[in-house]
Amino acid sequence: MLKILKKYQSMLKYQVHIEEERHGDYCLPVFPDRHNFHRLLRILRKHDDGLTSKQLIYDFDYRPSDLEDATKALVTNNLSTTTPINEEDYKIQLNTEGIEVADNLLKRRDKITEAAYHTLSENE
Known part of the structure; x- marks a missing residue:
């Protein structure tokens, strides 16, 4: 059942945001791992004072090479x-542009949730 749900969730994400996935703030041309980039944005958005590389590695289970790539992408794109x-x-900290991109990413997540569950009743 879980495999089927994940399949439908993936299809929904693709359908609802097909253009956003390929363009704009959600995909950086110099950063191939979109999921890693999005995760770092979400984590940093919750920590206004920023985080150290050690915190990201130990507390958030980042591999050093992935963190280095993601950090380079954020800095290169002025985020x-x-x-x-x-x-x-x-220490890495989002700037104003990075905060805006992270907020847009969270709004995108809300759109996916709304598209998926707006037809369900309270009981469902």
């Missing part, structure tokens, strides 16, 4: 800033 802490660690 975040980094501040070195020492030779190995840095």
